[in-house]
Amino acid sequence: MQLIACPWCGEREEAEFHYGGQAHVAYPDDPYALDDEQWARYVFFRDNPQGPFAERWVHSAGCRRWFNALRDTVTHEFLAIYDIGAERPRTTGGAPASPQQKGQEAG
Incomplete structure (x- = not known):
């Protein structure tokens, strides 16, 4: 079981989470x-x-709260966890960012 x-x-089993799709996809300004x-x-x-x-x-x-994650789709490793409104962090690989490091560079 993977921990997220x-x-x-804090860390919980993956069964407690649901994937919400690609992050940073802006809703259309005028969908009509x-x-x-x-x-x-x-x-x-x-x-x-x-x-x-x-x-x-x-x-x-x-807690039913949304967040963004930077995840390696090959290894399934979570590289960073960060707030919805934050920019995507740059990573160089290495250990995943802790909740206290969210929004900062991992690795």
Whole structure:
């Protein structure tokens, strides 16, 4: 069982969390102005990289709060945990950032 470090509750088992998709995807300024193709691109088209990827997660069985995580999609290692409104941290690899280091560079 993988442990995920909730910024508010600390490390918990992954079964307590739900994946919320790619982080840093801005909602359209005027969604009514989008045609069907543009709306489909917003809803369904996401990056699918190998390596570090910014994601949204919610601690659904705990505090129910959302946060962002930088996770390596190859190893599944969480490289950083940071606030929803914060910029994606730059990482050089190494140990995952603790909840106290959220929003800072890991490694």
